[in-house]
Amino acid sequence: MFYRENGQFKSTYASDQQMLPILQDRLFMAGVLVFAFGAVPLLASDYLFLSLLIPFLILTLAAIGLNLVVGYCGQISLGHAAFMAVGAYAAYNLVLRVPQLNFLVVLVLAGLIAAAVGLVFGIPSLRIKGLYLGVATLAAQFFMDWLFARVKWFTNYAHSGSVQTAPVDLFGWIVDTPVEKYLFLLAVLIVFTLIAKNLVRSHIGREWMAIRDMDVAAEVIGIRPVYAKLTAFAVSSFYVGVAGALWGFVHLGSWEPLAFSLTLSLNLLFMIIIGGMGSLLGSYFGAAFIVALPILLNQVPAWLGVPISTAMTSHLEFMIFGALIVFFLIVEPHGLARLWAIGKEKLRLWPFPH
Amino acid sequence: MTGPANGRAQRIGDVILALEGVSLAFGGVKALNGVSFDVREHEVRAIIGPNGAGKSSMLNVINGVYHPQEGTIRYLGREYHDMDPHEVALSGIARTFQSLALFKGMSVLENIMSGRNLKMRSNILLQALGIGPALREEIEHRAVVEGIIDFLEIQAYRKTQVGRLPYGLQKRVDLARALAMEPRILLLDEPMAGMNLEEKQDMCRFILDVNDHYGTTIVLIEHDMSVVMDISDRVVVLDYGKKIGDGTPDEVRANQAVIDAYLGVSH
Amino acid sequence: MKKNWPVLLLGAVLLIGLVLPLATGASAPGFYIEVLLGGLMAGVLYSLVALGFALIFKASGVFNFAQGAMVLFAALAVARLGEQMPLWAAIPLGMAIMVALAWLIERLVLRPLVNQEAIALFMATLGVTFFLDGFGQTVWGSDIYSIELGIAKEPVMVLQSVFQGGILVNKEDFFAAVVAAALVAGLALFFQMTPTGRALRAVADDHQAAQSIGIPLNRMWVIVWSVAGIVALVAGVIWGAKLGVQFSLSQVALKALPVVILGGFTSITGAIVGGLIIGVGEKMAEVFLGPILVKAFDLAGGGIENWFAYVLALLFLLVRPEGLFGEKHIDRV
Numbered sequence: 001m002f003y004r005e006n007g008q009f010k011s012t013y014a015s016d017q018q019m020l021p022i023l024q025d026r027l028f029m030a031g032v033l034v035f036a037f038g039a040v041p042l043l044a045s046d047y048l049f050l051s052l053l054i055p056f057l058i059l060t061l062a063a064i065g066l067n068l069v070v071g072y073c074g075q076i077s078l079g080h081a082a083f084m085a086v087g088a089y090a091a092y093n094l095v096l097r098v099p100q101l102n103f104l105v106v107l108v109l110a111g112l113i114a115a116a117v118g119l120v121f122g123i124p125s126l127r128i129k130g131l132y133l134g135v136a137t138l139a140a141q142f143f144m145d146w147l148f149a150r151v152k153w154f155t156n157y158a159h160s161g162s163v164q165t166a167p168v169d170l171f172g173w174i175v176d177t178p179v180e181k182y183l184f185l186l187a188v189l190i191v192f193t194l195i196a197k198n199l200v201r202s203h204i205g206r207e208w209m210a211i212r213d214m215d216v217a218a219e220v221i222g223i224r225p226v227y228a229k230l231t232a233f234a235v236s237s238f239y240v241g242v243a244g245a246l247w248g249f250v251h252l253g254s255w256e257p258l259a260f261s262l263t264l265s266l267n268l269l270f271m272i273i274i275g276g277m278g279s280l281l282g283s284y285f286g287a288a289f290i291v292a293l294p295i296l297l298n299q300v301p302a303w304l305g306v307p308i309s310t311a312m313t314s315h316l317e318f319m320i321f322g323a324l325i326v327f328f329l330i331v332e333p334h335g336l337a338r339l340w341a342i343g344k345e346k347l348r349l350w351p352f353p354h
Numbered sequence: 355m356t357g358p359a360n361g362r363a364q365r366i367g368d369v370i371l372a373l374e375g376v377s378l379a380f381g382g383v384k385a386l387n388g389v390s391f392d393v394r395e396h397e398v399r400a401i402i403g404p405n406g407a408g409k410s411s412m413l414n415v416i417n418g419v420y421h422p423q424e425g426t427i428r429y430l431g432r433e434y435h436d437m438d439p440h441e442v443a444l445s446g447i448a449r450t451f452q453s454l455a456l457f458k459g460m461s462v463l464e465n466i467m468s469g470r471n472l473k474m475r476s477n478i479l480l481q482a483l484g485i486g487p488a489l490r491e492e493i494e495h496r497a498v499v500e501g502i503i504d505f506l507e508i509q510a511y512r513k514t515q516v517g518r519l520p521y522g523l524q525k526r527v528d529l530a531r532a533l534a535m536e537p538r539i540l541l542l543d544e545p546m547a548g549m550n551l552e553e554k555q556d557m558c559r560f561i562l563d564v565n566d567h568y569g570t571t572i573v574l575i576e577h578d579m580s581v582v583m584d585i586s587d588r589v590v591v592l593d594y595g596k597k598i599g600d601g602t603p604d605e606v607r608a609n610q611a612v613i614d615a616y617l618g619v620s621h
Numbered sequence: 622m623k624k625n626w627p628v629l630l631l632g633a634v635l636l637i638g639l640v641l642p643l644a645t646g647a648s649a650p651g652f653y654i655e656v657l658l659g660g661l662m663a664g665v666l667y668s669l670v671a672l673g674f675a676l677i678f679k680a681s682g683v684f685n686f687a688q689g690a691m692v693l694f695a696a697l698a699v700a701r702l703g704e705q706m707p708l709w710a711a712i713p714l715g716m717a718i719m720v721a722l723a724w725l726i727e728r729l730v731l732r733p734l735v736n737q738e739a740i741a742l743f744m745a746t747l748g749v750t751f752f753l754d755g756f757g758q759t760v761w762g763s764d765i766y767s768i769e770l771g772i773a774k775e776p777v778m779v780l781q782s783v784f785q786g787g788i789l790v791n792k793e794d795f796f797a798a799v800v801a802a803a804l805v806a807g808l809a810l811f812f813q814m815t816p817t818g819r820a821l822r823a824v825a826d827d828h829q830a831a832q833s834i835g836i837p838l839n840r841m842w843v844i845v846w847s848v849a850g851i852v853a854l855v856a857g858v859i860w861g862a863k864l865g866v867q868f869s870l871s872q873v874a875l876k877a878l879p880v881v882i883l884g885g886f887t888s889i890t891g892a893i894v895g896g897l898i899i900g901v902g903e904k905m906a907e908v909f910l911g912p913i914l915v916k917a918f919d920l921a922g923g924g925i926e927n928w929f930a931y932v933l934a935l936l937f938l939l940v941r942p943e944g945l946f947g948e949k950h951i952d953r954v
Contacts, residue, residue: 013496014489076740124935128942131684131743135878136938139931146927150920164459198484202492203467203474210457210468217455221441222472223536231478262872266747275743278459309648311763315755322752329745330733 003347036186041179049178056291057185058116058246063271063283064196065239070269072200073232073275074212075126076134080143080268081238085260086144087114087241088248089154092163096156103168105186107242114241115234122233126226141262149257164254181250188246192239196280199235208232209278242270270321274328276337285336293317366587367395370571371416371539376425378411378595386412386422387595393539396574398565400582400603404615405591409575410452412592413541416573417449418442430538444472448532449541452575454524456516462527463512470495471535502530506560522553526560533564540564542574546581554578558585583607585604591615642909656908657901662794664900665801666863669856670877671884671892672805673849679887680821680845681731682739682828684744686746689875690753691850695719696857697757697865700766708769719850720843723916727843735838749854768862769794797859804855808848809889821845822889825887864865876903885947894945899930 005026010016020026044053066080091110094101101109117140125136148154167176168184175184199205207228210218215225248255251339267290275286297316301308308316332338366563372392378385386408393399401409416427417447418439429445448469457465474495480488503509505527511519516527525545532540546554549586562585564570576582582589583603591599591606593615601604606612643653670692677685685691698718704709730745770793812818823831825843832838857866880899882892903926911923937944 011498013493017492017496052786074740076355076743112417121935124939128938131739131936132882132942134743135882135931136935138875138878139928139935142928146924150922150924151918152921193481194484199478199482202484203471203476204478204481206464206468207471209460209464210582213459214455216419217451217457218440218468219439220449220455221469221531222440223468224440235478236562266751269744270748270751309585311867312589312759315759315763318751318755319759320755321749322750322755324747325535325751326730326745329737329741329748330730333737 002343003350017201021199030187037044037183041183044182045180049182051295053182054178054185054251056287057182057189058243058251059268059271059291060284060287061192061246062240062243062268063275063287064193064280066268067182067272067277067280067283068196068199068208068239069072069232071272071279071282072205072212073208075229075232076131077137077233077236077265078269079137079139079144079262079265080236081244081260081262081264082137082144083114083118083237083240084142084244084247084264085148086117086237087111087244088255088260089148089163090114091245092165092239093154093156095165103170106197107245110245111238111242114244115238117222117273118233118237119230122230122237126229126233137265137319138262142292143266143267155257160256162254162256163248163287165249165293167253168249171266175250185246185250188242192242193280196239200280202232204228212278270325272324272335274335276335277333279334279337281340282335282337285340293320365569366397369393370395370430371573372428373416374413374421374428376412376415376422376427378408378415378420378422385595386415388425389592389595389597390425391527391590391597391600392592393571393573394567394588395538396569397587398561398574398585400586400589400591400609401573401575402579402606403598404579404592407592408595409592410543413449413573413596416447416541433455446536447541448535448537448539450528450532450538450543450545452543452547454521456524456528456531456576457586458515458517461515462508462519462530463499463503465516465527466530466534467495469531470499472535499530499534502533505533505563507556522549523559523584525549529557531559533568533570534566536568537570539571539573542572544575544577545616546576546578554581560586563571577579578618622702629766631748631936631940635898638910639901639905642905645785646826656904658794660901660904661897662754662791662797663904664897665794666856666860666896667877667880667900668896669801669804669852671799671880671896672808672889673852673856675884675887675889675892676808676849676852676879678881679825679889681842682825683731683742683746684739684886685849686743687750687753688849688853689872690750690757691722691776691853692857692860694722694753694757694761694857695850695854696768696861697761697766699858700861700866700928701761703768704766712854715858716851719854720847723846723850725842726846727839729896731842731846732839765865765867766861767865768858770858776824789926793859793863794915797863800855800859804852805889808852809827811848812889817841817844826925832859873951876930879930881944883937883944888944888946891946899933902933903929 003022005022008021008023010021015021020029040053040186062080062084066077069077085109089108090113094106094109095103121136121140122133125133149161152158155161167174169175170184173180175181200208207218207223208231210221210223211225211228211232218228220223244260248259254258271286271290272283273286274289275284277283292315294313297313297320301313328335369392372390374390376386376389384431388409389412401412403409411420415422418437418441421436426435429447457468459614460468474491476488476491480486503512506529508523508526508530511527513525516524518595519527529542529545532542542561544610546557549557561572561574564565574586586603587604588601589599589606590597591609598615599612601609643650672690673688673691674685677683677688695715699708699711699715702714705711706714726749730749731742734742734745775839797931812822820831820836821841821844823834823836824838828838831841876899877896880892880895882895883898884893884895906929907923907926911925914920915923
């Protein structure tokens with residue numbers, strides 16, 4: 001009864017097409033933003049920021065990127081962490097060799113470089129349907145793993161092969177406390193989410209979804225499949241490259257090449273499967289889930305008084321991930337986002353039964 | 355009532371699409387065998403024939419989905435035999451599919467808007483920002499699409515996911531999407547399959563209106579003889595991939611070879 | 622023949638690269654043969670894993686990402702069981718476990734997802750991979766285990782008369798090659814000759830059509846996944862005996878992916894030929910190309926093996942997407 005569109009008439013197409021057409025949604029979103037920007041910095045502990053919120057924000061960005069190419073355009077990518085690595089190392093080298101660049105510019109450039117690399121691996125395989133793109137992205141994964149470990153220029157000839165970064169300097173504001181990192185990342189994530197939302201609702205987004213749903217029909221209405229797939233892949237790599245740069249600079253501070261391994265790629269995939277493919281909100285849910293689960297697995301057995309070794313925790317993680325993937329694919333292929341949408345539908349009737 | 359109204363017969367123009375000696379084979383199976391016929395502007399051309407005669411393959415060849423091994427297609431003065439489907443679409447030929455080819459993950463409105471894609475020009479950066487020229491273009495095309503939605507009387511369903519609609523409405527959305535492309539030639543593959551009498555009458559009305567108001571040339575595959583006789587100007591008959599009849603509905607109806615084919619007389 | 626020139630070009634380039642070290646005298650002939658043999662042996666193992674991929678894809682249209690995890694799981698089972706009982710008992714028991722696993726996978730994963738698209742099934746196998754990895758290590762443990770096949774591990778020097786210094790050949794590798802060849806021959810016969818094999822091919826073509834002529838889909842899938850599981854076990858035992866059974870085994874098995882790209886997803890022959898090409902190519906690249914790259918680009922060590930197979934597969938994708946022996950897919954609309 002409270003969550004209804006009654007009385008909210010749209011008299012122009014522009015107002016019909018706005019992002020949150022229902023007033024209650026707008027209020028809810030405003031509330032969430034106020035909470036995120038205002039309440040969380042005051043209430044959350046450093047531990048919460050460093051181990052939950054900061055990884056969550058960056059991984060959401062990466063998950064949105066992956067979702068664009070897998071969930072919206074229907075192309076499978078198994079090695080997306082490779083493009084995170086490209087973004088991270090690109091940012092590192094840019095900051096190192098062109099220190100006068102503003103960090104925001106560095107982020108954008110890192111993303112563009114990641115997009116370019118993505119295109120190199122994407123172009124051969126996007127002409128062919130099926131799981132071949134998956135193999136090409138795996139090739140990217142292993143090649144990048146090797147490249148950043150062996151070609152010493154990328155790590156500035158460091159002995160150990162790992163790199164270190166100074167805290168981000170943004171127009172004089174040094175982002176080094178957990179709260180500051182959180183606010184910075186939150187702002188970046190919101191901007192990128194808005195951009196993704198715009199893309200998905202406009203004609204390029206419809207092209208992607210058309211290719212995903214039925215590529216022959218898409219061709220017949222004038223969409224060029226290769227162009228659509230390439231743009232999806234490029235935008236996706238851009239997002240993931242920026243996420244990689246942020247992961248390295250803001251979250252890790254220092255990293256070795258194996259920080260962006262196949263496991264991370266598969267984790268990204270899990271995020272969007274569980275969270276919901278083809279849904280931006282789903283990317284948020286999935287990232288939250290993947291970040292929270294290991295922590296839960298660490299804490300809950302201790303609360304219950306059942307001690308489990310760390311090795312066992314990681315085995316459990318694997319098993320739970322695997323089982324959940326299969327579970328979601330069978331029961332709710334559209335993931336947690338669909339469950340959320342169903343909940344909202346029920347809310348329209350509440351408090352009446354029907 | 356048989357045959358088209360006289361007013362339409364006068365509007366029929368020159369040949370805009372011609373197939374010459376088209377042969378298509380899949381592995382060892384010959385779907386089409388040296389088929390030639392033409393289509394005149396503004397007319398309603400029907401393709402009929404028993405099942406498996408090659409009618410859908412015919413449309414697929416015109417569309418560029420299949421590339422014939424022999425023969426050419428002449429359209430607007432150009433000859434081609436291996437154009438990609440999206441190039442064919444860009445040159446003004448749209449089609450619907452027998453088994454609906456709607457985008458199941460999108461709403462009715464989004465499906466029809468995707469038909470406007472070939473007319474949308476704003477680049478990706480502008481779309482990313484969602485303001486200015488990209489937004490204006492989106493609204494312009496939305497207005498056109500709303501016109502089509504009114505025309506086909508599907509206003510109530512515009513935000514519904516297409517997968518949830520009944521079959522008859524899905525067929526209308528398919529037609530709407532093809533119309534959104536503003537094509538010169540509209541290829542309809544069994545637009546009335548699976549419909550009841552009322553739905554068929556509605557669909558006939560829509561097709562004739564499209565032909566009247568927009569002047570779109572229609573090529574349609576249909577099994578219902580009364581519909582074919584009623585609304586088409588000329589008919590092509592295919593059997594086993596060969597053309598066995600070509601002319602006005604009355605001429606074709608009297609053609610012995612056609613009668614034999616339908617009755618199953620071996621020839 | 623016109624469209625085949627890119628394939629021929631790629632083949633020529635690879636062939637030249639293959640012969641170059643020998644032709645330029647950059648390496649002693651004996652050493653070259655050793656590397657070649659080493660590559661062939663690795664290739665045999667890749668073929669074994671790729672066989673599992675190809676089998677499952679051929680018969681159920683599913684791309685089984687979990688094949689590597691199955692290899693590890695089977696190897697772990699045999700290794701641990703082998704600690705309690707002689708190997709000739711552990712191996713059949715391991716096979717029984719793999720059949721049970723196949724049945725479970727069919728019941729819990731494949732059957733509920735039967736009408737979904739390929740991409741959903743593929744992601745389900747991703748889930749199975751993770752589950753198997755975690756489960757296997759929970760049940761069997763996560764240390765490094767060994768499998769004693771009872772074959773002498775020391776390499777043997779042969780052909781000392783022909784090549785100066787002779788060639789080192791590993792008996793275990795030779796044994797692996799023989800077993801693999803026997804397995805492949807058996808499978809080929811199975812598919813071509815037996816009614817079950819033909820039924821499996823029908824199922825691969827079109828699930829619904831196969832069902833409509835009375836082929837019990839579910840039982841077919843259990844059969845094929847069992848066979849793939851047994852193939853995985855053989856691969857796991859051989860590989861585990863050679864390298865030791867450890868977690869990295871499932872990652873190494875991922876290399877079989879490029880093999881099926883090269884060979885064609887549905888071809889048994891392709892899995893073999895592809896595996897040999899990848900095995901040889903990889904070894905050659907690591908031993909001969911690696912040092913050149915290290916010198917030229919001042920690299921920190923080799924490791925070309927990690928990605929060479931994939932890049933090779935990518936190149937093949939460019940020129941011949943269906944693989945050397947795969948079928949061109951005809952899409953009827």
